[in-house]
Amino acid sequence: xxxxLIGFGNLGQGLTKVLDEKRNYLKEKSGVQLDIVSVVxxxxxxxxxxxxxxxxxxxxxxxxxxxxxxMEDGELGTSALxxxxxxxxxxxxxxxxxxxxxxxxxxxxxxxxxxxxxxVVTANKGPLVVAFDELKELExxxxxxxxxxxxxxxxxxxLGLAESQMSGDSISExxxxxxxxxxxxxxxxxxxxxxxxVVLSEAQELGIAEEDPTLDIEGxxxxxxxxxxxxxxxxxxxxxxxxxxxxxxxxGQEVTQLAKDSGNEVRLVGIASSEKLEVSPKLVPSDNPLVxxxxxxxxxxxxxxxxxxxxxGFGAGPRETSSALLGDxxxxxxxxxx
Amino acid sequence: xxxxLIGFGNLGQGLTKVLDEKRNYLKEKSGVQLDIVSVVxxxxxxxxxxxxxxxxxxxxxxxxxxxxxxMEDGELGTSALxxxxxxxxxxxxxxxxxxxxxxxxxxxxxxxxxxxxxxVVTANKGPLVVAFDELKELExxxxxxxxxxxxxxxxxxxLGLAESQMSGDSISExxxxxxxxxxxxxxxxxxxxxxxxVVLSEAQELGIAEEDPTLDIEGxxxxxxxxxxxxxxxxxxxxxxxxxxxxxxxxGQEVTQLAKDSGNEVRLVGIASSEKLEVSPKLVPSDNPLVxxxxxxxxxxxxxxxxxxxxxGFGAGPRETSSALLGDxxxxxxxxxx
Numbered sequence: 001x002x003x004x005l006i007g008f009g010n011l012g013q014g015l016t017k018v019l020d021e022k023r024n025y026l027k028e029k030s031g032v033q034l035d036i037v038s039v040v041x042x043x044x045x046x047x048x049x050x051x052x053x054x055x056x057x058x059x060x061x062x063x064x065x066x067x068x069x070x071m072e073d074g075e076l077g078t079s080a081l082x083x084x085x086x087x088x089x090x091x092x093x094x095x096x097x098x099x100x101x102x103x104x105x106x107x108x109x110x111x112x113x114x115x116x117x118x119x120v121v122t123a124n125k126g127p128l129v130v131a132f133d134e135l136k137e138l139e140x141x142x143x144x145x146x147x148x149x150x151x152x153x154x155x156x157x158x159l160g161l162a163e164s165q166m167s168g169d170s171i172s173e174x175x176x177x178x179x180x181x182x183x184x185x186x187x188x189x190x191x192x193x194x195x196x197x198v199v200l201s202e203a204q205e206l207g208i209a210e211e212d213p214t215l216d217i218e219g220x221x222x223x224x225x226x227x228x229x230x231x232x233x234x235x236x237x238x239x240x241x242x243x244x245x246x247x248x249x250x251x252g253q254e255v256t257q258l259a260k261d262s263g264n265e266v267r268l269v270g271i272a273s274s275e276k277l278e279v280s281p282k283l284v285p286s287d288n289p290l291v292x293x294x295x296x297x298x299x300x301x302x303x304x305x306x307x308x309x310x311x312x313g314f315g316a317g318p319r320e321t322s323s324a325l326l327g328d329x330x331x332x333x334x335x336x337x338x
Numbered sequence: 339x340x341x342x343l344i345g346f347g348n349l350g351q352g353l354t355k356v357l358d359e360k361r362n363y364l365k366e367k368s369g370v371q372l373d374i375v376s377v378v379x380x381x382x383x384x385x386x387x388x389x390x391x392x393x394x395x396x397x398x399x400x401x402x403x404x405x406x407x408x409m410e411d412g413e414l415g416t417s418a419l420x421x422x423x424x425x426x427x428x429x430x431x432x433x434x435x436x437x438x439x440x441x442x443x444x445x446x447x448x449x450x451x452x453x454x455x456x457x458v459v460t461a462n463k464g465p466l467v468v469a470f471d472e473l474k475e476l477e478x479x480x481x482x483x484x485x486x487x488x489x490x491x492x493x494x495x496x497l498g499l500a501e502s503q504m505s506g507d508s509i510s511e512x513x514x515x516x517x518x519x520x521x522x523x524x525x526x527x528x529x530x531x532x533x534x535x536v537v538l539s540e541a542q543e544l545g546i547a548e549e550d551p552t553l554d555i556e557g558x559x560x561x562x563x564x565x566x567x568x569x570x571x572x573x574x575x576x577x578x579x580x581x582x583x584x585x586x587x588x589x590g591q592e593v594t595q596l597a598k599d600s601g602n603e604v605r606l607v608g609i610a611s612s613e614k615l616e617v618s619p620k621l622v623p624s625d626n627p628l629v630x631x632x633x634x635x636x637x638x639x640x641x642x643x644x645x646x647x648x649x650x651g652f653g654a655g656p657r658e659t660s661s662a663l664l665g666d667x668x669x670x671x672x673x674x675x676x
Contacts, residue, residue, distance in 0.1 A: 155644035157503030165495030168664025305661035306493035326506025
């Protein structure tokens with residue numbers, strides 16, 4: 001299958017490295033033949049309809065220059081939209097930066113790709129929190145596959161799981177600890193009894209928190225993921241602005257200590273049900289499977305048959321996220337070629 | 339799709355009740371039309387190729403008499419094997435009691451059903467721990483589907499998950515806490531500081547442990563599940579007798595207390611990798627996601643991309659197990675009709 005890679009930042013480079021490592025394994029194990037026919041970043045594109053040398057592309061990772069400057073045959077200045085419109089491929093993998101305001105440029109890329117008969121795999125939350133219903137309608141009317149496992153919980157395959165293995169279950173509520181940065185901060189505050197500001201600076205030094213941590217610590221990132229889960233698994237029709245959000249900036253170390261003394265931990269928890277859609281700090285009993293440590297993520301599904309099921313794993317990181325991206329790509333391969 | 343139900347004990351009755359509740363939901367949500375055309379227990383069978391009234395069948399649950407005596411048109415004395423051989427159906431759901439010695443009668447039922455072109459769904463570990471390779475070969479040569487999610491971890495969909503959503507990942511190790519009875523005993527010993535024998539009696543009174551608890555407390559049940567996981571997810575070719583097993587009968591309350599004092603808990607852990615296949619009591623840090631309380635189950639997969647992923651949920655119970663059985667049935671429906 002021909003893959004068009006839109007975006008060559010951390011995630012795009014991570015996926016390329018993983019494809020470089022695993023192409024043979026995938027071919028042997030699942031008969032999946034994957035070729036990258038185009039890659040584009042903000043500086044330009046590389047296109048080769050016979051398949052770009054993935055080893056060379058993998059080596060081009062980590063540079064500050066555009067991939068179009070590093071690789072032979074690079075086309076400086078070619079835009080992502082031009083690639084989406086003009087390059088022949090089976091799957092577009094959309095990995096441009098998330099905008100929660102208008103979902104762009106991802107939203108246009110995804111719409112244009114599906115209009116041209118391409119399946120889409122994305123890790124970009126933006127398009128899904130502003131135009132979920134429109135994108136699902138486009139998927140349905142086109143008969144194409146539109147997959148976005150990587151938008152929620154990185155390596156945690158909660159979306160696919162609920163849709164396939166648990167397809168007999170009716171889900172009544174979703175609880176999620178879905179932001180590694182806030183979970184790291186709360187874990188450290190609890191364990192070491194240090195104030196929020198100190199742990200935040202430490203997390204920024206370690207690269208766990210971003211320089212502008214607003215989206216994480218104000219709960220917006222978790223809210224975006226809960227929006228996607230509510231639409232996908234509860235048949236709701238909500239946008240990011242519908243989530244009732246409170247972040248963790250008001251949580252002092254005395255709160256985390258009081259929690260600890262009573263056998264609980266403070267966690268930033270998203271809750272979605274047919275009535276609720278909220279993100280806020282909550283006291284959760286320490287032995288509840290939802291309480292995970294450090295930068296782990298965790299999601300609990302409450303259903304009528306399985307009762308409660310929790311998945312825990314690494315919610316971020318280019319390699320971990322590639323687990324979800326590759327799972328989606330292989331799924332599409334199987335449903336198209338299988 | 340026509341379902342032939344072989345075995346009408348706890349699980350068969352549980353699945354019937356769930357089908358009675360959910361037939362309309364499944365039809366609306368996934369377009370899945372399910373009919374039970376035959377059901378058989380040790381006393382006889384009920385057969386109706388137009389579909390047995392599932393409401394009536396559901397009401398026949400809980401009786402000590404054979405379903406063939408309770409239902410109108412019951413055929414006293416008709417055997418499971420006769421039903422497998424003579425009744426026309428699309429899927430056989432095999433739910434007879436597990437024999438870890440020779441896998442019978444499930445093994446014969448499954449083989450005969452596939453030889454007659456029927457897909458198979460089962461919760462029966464027996465056939466899988468004695469003849470995994472043979473059954474997988476039969477599945478492959480017949481082009482039929484053979485699914486057994488319910489054999490490991492009840493409602494925890496670890497088998498399907500690893501095979502679909504994580505299909506890009508290479509799994510290197512599986513760790514499982516897969517026996518609710520032993521986990522309940524160890525949890526209670528840790529929390530209440532009471533001896534093994536006392537908790538075991540309590541568990542027996544509550545119906546959590548069986549009258550003869552040998553298979554659970556000696557680790558055999560966990561070993562059977564690890565055998566199935568190793569064969570399915572690690573491409574191994576092992577039988578129950580290949581597992582190095584130690585149960586929990588030697589664990590005294592002083593051990594669970596010492597563990598607790600050092601921030602750990604004792605758990606009966608199964609481990610499978612390309613080299614290892616063992617079940618034994620282990621000290622696990624209390625904040626490890628594998629450490630679950632009471633009768634919960636938990637499985638951790640170590641992989642090259644996702645690193646570590648843990649699923650936690652209810653590992654037993656007729657309703658919970660129906661989550662896995664129904665997921666398998668819907669999966670088959672989708673791959674056949676979809």
